[in-house]
Amino acid sequence: xxxxxxxxxxxxxxxxxxxxVEVLKNSDIILAEDTRTSHKILKHYSINVKLESFHMHNExxxxxxxxxxxxxxxxxxIISDAGTPGISDPGFLLVRESLANxxxxxxxxxxxxxxxxxxxxxxxxxxxxxxxxxxxxKGRLSRIKSLAIEKRTIVIYESPHRIIKTLTQLLPHxxxxxxxxxxxxxxxxxxxxxxxxxxxxxxxxxxxxPKGEFVISISAELQN
Ligand code: SAM
Numbered sequence: 001x002x003x004x005x006x007x008x009x010x011x012x013x014x015x016x017x018x019x020x021v022e023v024l025k026n027s028d029i030i031l032a033e034d035t036r037t038s039h040k041i042l043k044h045y046s047i048n049v050k051l052e053s054f055h056m057h058n059e060x061x062x063x064x065x066x067x068x069x070x071x072x073x074x075x076x077x078i079i080s081d082a083g084t085p086g087i088s089d090p091g092f093l094l095v096r097e098s099l100a101n102x103x104x105x106x107x108x109x110x111x112x113x114x115x116x117x118x119x120x121x122x123x124x125x126x127x128x129x130x131x132x133x134x135x136x137x138k139g140r141l142s143r144i145k146s147l148a149i150e151k152r153t154i155v156i157y158e159s160p161h162r163i164i165k166t167l168t169q170l171l172p173h174x175x176x177x178x179x180x181x182x183x184x185x186x187x188x189x190x191x192x193x194x195x196x197x198x199x200x201x202x203x204x205x206x207x208x209x210p211k212g213e214f215v216i217s218i219s220a221e222l223q224n
Contacts, residue, residue, distance in 0.1 A: 001070055003098045004077040005091055007084040007110030010213075011188035013044055015111045021045050023108060027077040031066065033090055037081050054078060055090050063097055070103045084112040088132040088157050113186055117215035118155050120193060121181035124220065128153040134166065141169075147218075148173035154218040160210040164202060170218070171198045179219040185212040 004023050009015040024030060024047045031054035032038035038051055054062055070076055078085045078094060084107075085091030098105050114130055129152045134143055147154055148170075158166055163182070180201050182194045190212065194204050 001073055002075055002104045002106060003070060003094065004075070005085050005095065005105065005107040006077045006079050007108060007112060008038075008041060008079050008082060010082045010111045010113050010186055011191075013041070015187055016045065017108065017110055020108050020110055021047065024049060024077055024079070026075065028074045029069065029076045031076060031078040031094070033080045033085075038079055054094070059090055059093050063094060066094065067097060067101050067103070070098060071101065082111075084110060087112050087114060087130075111187075113157070113183075113213070113215050114155055116186050117181070117183045117217055118153065120183055121153065121155075121217035121219075122195070123153040123179070123181065123217055125153065127151075128155060131156045133157050133159075144169060144173050149221060151220050153220055156216045156218070158214045158216055160212060160214060163210045163214050163216075164205050166216070167198055167202045167205070171202065174198055174218065178221070181217040183215050183217075184210070186215070188212070 004027065006020050006023055008020070024042065024045070027049050030038070030042070030049050030051050032051050033055045035051045035053050042049070042051070054066070066076060078091055080089035080091065083089065086095060095105050118125055118128055129150060131147065131154060134140055134156060176197055176199060178198060179195065180198055182201055183191070185191045194201055196204070
């Protein structure tokens, strides 16, 4: 009666732990955000376990069945398309409800974009705040304003389509002197990092069309 939360690579297929492969192989069922994506990845590690879809559009509908299976002794792992489930990906609801039903939850350490982006930023890591994706509409401006006075390093996930828009919206609140690190395509062939002011980042991405996956880290207020 255990739920395993299993991180999978964010790009480079070598970034999986021996334990993650072992836990997945020993699972009765693997819950996956997108079964087609996960099928390809699991095949790479010769993992042939029954995959069931579990994502933000069906998790409320499916959760009672999954809890029942866990209580019956089924070993279930949850994975997402990339990285750690529950980090801007499905997983939280199942973890919360499993614990509420006295089901043991084990989250394996492993790939996520958050930690490499933070460490690689060179900004203080002793205290940081992870914002995931900023709200797209309602609450976006007030979130940006509250982050502008944040005293910890800030980490934000962003899509290539919104990166310039987001940096442009951050600029008037964060000012000219705040430093950002924008990493792109972590662990992949075309991994790059930009470091500089927000204004410089806007200019850089206006000249270099943003493609791929991005994480923005912002230095805390009054830090260089
Ligand atoms: N669960 C994932 C994790 O643990 O990082 C996050 C999934 S979230 C749906 C996808 C976002 O994570 C992307 O838009 C990007 O901000 C970030 N991300 C994921 N993989 C990345 C990579 N290889 N390089 C840079 N950012 C990445």
